[in-house]
Amino acid sequence: MSSIHLPIEILYNILGRLPVKDLIRYMSVCKSWRDLITHPNFISTHMNLHRNIDGYVLHHKMATTRTGLSCFSCLSYDKTYVEHSSFDIPFSCESVYFQLVGSINGLLCLSDSYQYFGRTIYLWNPSIWKLKVLRSSCFNHNYCDIGNFFSVGFGFDHHANDFKIVRIMYFGDFYCPYVEKELPRAEVYSLARNSWRRIGIKAGCYAIDKSATAVVRGAIHWFASRTKEASGSNFILTFDFGSEEFGEIMLPRYHCDRGRPQVSLRVLRESLALIVGWYNNYELIECWDVWVMGEYGMAESWTKRYSIVPEERCFRCLGIINNNELVLDKSTRQELVSYDLENMQFKHLAISRRYTFREEKKECIRAPTKKVALKGERQRR
Amino acid sequence: MSSSIASSSSSSSSSSKKEKKISLKTSDGEVFEVEEPVAMQLEIVRSFFADNEDVTEQTVMPLPNVSTAAMHGILEYCRAHEEFRRRMPEAAPEEEVRAFEAGYVDRKSNEELKEMILAANYLNISKLLDFLTGVAAKRIENKSVEYVRAFFGVENDFTPEEEANLRREYEWAFEGVDED
Structure with missing residues (x-):
């Protein structure tokens, strides 16, 4: 047995350098190690030490029955976007595919896909393999009623230091969703309280996006539409995770005479951005407009910052990375490219063989990967 | 390789006769005569001499928490780094430094490594402490x-x-x- 004992501050320094998996195992070394490793101070030290391995998480939507393929790739944060690791989801969902709702500090929020979306929610921390399945709700609803549909948002309340999920239930008609058969209902889940709470929501509108990806100033944003009764028009539905209130933001006049565009809300350099893709005759997008809301909440501050016609046609925009590059899906050749808004150049993202599978769809969101460490764990204690 | 650096450093110091030496006494009573720029890498020594103006060249500074064995290891590292600094004051020759450091710790047992970590901590040599804790982390990575x-x-x-x-x-x- 060794005779030399290292003081706690040195132990701190050594353990801080280890990967999360090792730390989880070394919780069994002795009680004082377990207490040190699970202490909030150590967790934040560890997160800071591993900040340099931030990256992006890329979700490959695929059937969970497929074995040997990873659902998530972690791309490095520097401009190379090399896939430095990948991971799978070690549990199955109730539909065929998982749908990613969002990711904060490495805690992933997932749900089922298609008509099952939003009914069951899975909170999963891949670094520590912790899963929480949320099947409950404040409201009774018929699980299989396809007329019901859901919109979900995942966020972080910085004041309360709490992860939250907001869920809106709509009671429409599956074939004609913009008819309101019943008033919508909304509820918010707090991970710290581990319970859902009913909140108020205005009637007369629908969030068209099922999961909201754009988080600006602690609020989440859905592309939304008025119901038929409230006659038409699109707008942005917002939800602030701090005040737990819904709000609305007006859209810019982005329409032109090119038909119905593909619209998505993203974040560009910390501002809310609207990406509008205009189709050519072959259902591929040949022209992209990028609108940016200069002053948050001020409708008159919307400006069309970029209007680009890349040489390569794409299927859809998956997100913005590095504050400057659109990630585009070139569906015809099963590959992802990034398009630099300033240099106007394409770059092929070197992501491995998985993209040869036709049935795959990909979703890209920005998310720190390993720095996460035990954060989700701490929130749950 | 590391020993050749150490010997070349001592031979160059003997050629310049005026070089100041500082005497450091370990826990087991051995006195080390250390070239001033090398000794000044030990923060505890640097601040001792900075704070006490009346100390002379004859002053022997006691280091009760450092064994002779650990002191040999510490000085080997500090001398090598002083040599790198002297040869290339602008930027350290990174590959050479890495090669030296790799060879340097390969020869140390786990007990020796821990003893040196304690010594580097006490002597307050942050660069060495950082390096050694990194080595310790590597040694326990993915272990039972x-x-x-x-x-x-x-x-x-x-x-x-x-x-x-x-x-x-x-x-x-x-x-x-x-x-x-």
Whole structure:
């Protein structure tokens, strides 16, 4: 047995350098190690030490029955976007595919896909393999009623230091969703309280996006539409995770005479951005407009910052990375490219063989990967 | 390779006769005559001489927490780095530094490594401490719990049930671990 004992501050320094998996195992070394490793101070030290391995998480939507393929790739944060690791989801969902709702500090929020979306929610921390399945709700609803549909948002309340999920239930008609058969209902889940709470929501509108990806100033944003009764028009539905209130933001006049565009809300350099893709005759997008809301909440501050016609046609925009590059899906050749808004150049993202599978769809969101460490764990204690 | 650097450094210091030496006394009573720029890498020595203007060249500074064996290791590292600095004051020759450091720790047992960590901590040589804790982390990466207990000399104070529960709960973290 060794005779030399290292003081706690040195132990701190050594353990801080280890990967999360090792730390989880070394919780069994002795009680004082377990207490040190699970202490909030150590967790934040560890997160800071591993900040340099931030990256992006890329979700490959695929059937969970497929074995040997990873659902998530972690791309490095520097401009190379090399896939430095990948991971799978070690549990199955109730539909065929998982749908990613969002990711904060490495805690992933997932749900089922298609008509099952939003009914069951899975909170999963891949670094520590912790899963929480949320099947409950404040409201009774018929699980299989396809007329019901859901919109979900995942966020972080910085004041309360709490992860939250907001869920809106709509009671429409599956074939004609913009008819309101019943008033919508909304509820918010707090991970710290581990319970859902009913909140108020205005009637007369629908969030068209099922999961909201754009988080600006602690609020989440859905592309939304008025119901038929409230006659038409699109707008942005917002939800602030701090005040737990819904709000609305007006859209810019982005329409032109090119038909119905593909619209998505993203974040560009910390501002809310609207990406509008205009189709050519072959259902591929040949022209992209990028609108940016200069002053948050001020409708008159919307400006069309970029209007680009890349040489390569794409299927859809998956997100913005590095504050400057659109990630585009070139569906015809099963590959992802990034398009630099300033240099106007394409770059092929070197992501491995998985993209040869036709049935795959990909979703890209920005998310720190390993720095996460035990954060989700701490929130749950 | 490292010894050749150390000897070349001492030969160059003997050629310049005026070089100031500082005397450091280890816990087991051995006195080391250390070239001033090397000794000044030891923050505890630097601040001792900066704070006490009345100390002379004859002053022997006692270092009661450092053994002779650890002192040899510490000085080898500091002399090599002083040599790198002298040859290339602008930027250290990174590859050479890496090669030196790799060879330097390969020869150290786990006990020697820990002893040097303690010494570097006491002497307050942040660069060396940073390097050595990094080496210690590498040595315990992906190892079994038993290996880590032995490495740090830690007693298991869990009951068998508590330990079994932890292992069951985090089973995945115990897979794919290196053999001891």
